[in-house]
Amino acid sequence: xxxxITPHGANPAEQIRDRISxxxxxxxxxxGDRLPSVRQLATDLEVAPGTxxxxxxxxxxxxxxxxxxxxxxxxxxxxSSVSPAVARAARRLASTGRQDGLDLEEAVRVLxxxx
Numbered sequence: 218x219x220x221x222i223t224p225h226g227a228n229p230a231e232q233i234r235d236r237i238s239x240x241x242x243x244x245x246x247x248x249g250d251r252l253p254s255v256r257q258l259a260t261d262l263e264v265a266p267g268t269x270x271x272x273x274x275x276x277x278x279x280x281x282x283x284x285x286x287x288x289x290x291x292x293x294x295x296x297s298s299v300s301p302a303v304a305r306a307a308r309r310l311a312s313t314g315r316q317d318g319l320d321l322e323e324a325v326r327v328l329x330x331x332x
Contacts, residue, residue: 218246218253222262229264233272241281243307244298252282252290 220236222229240246252258255273259266273290276282284290299307314324 230271243304
């Protein structure tokens, strides 16, 4: 799993949550896939373990992951993903929106208007 934390935008815990949520939603992480331990991901991203733990707690609260002692943290069997076509369209919208200088809220507003 490749994640990057940027100095811009949301705080690191929110960035981790958003990125992992996106990987699950687009199917890049499938049901039952194991996530890195809190300590391992914190080391990889050069953040405090508490930051990763906070993101994992939020993802668990969202029903996207399940943490069990001894079994690690895995993508929930109840987590749903979108079709590849929807994921491709979302990537195009995100890419075009960034090129045109839209922020996330503006892109969501456009999508809602088209819905």
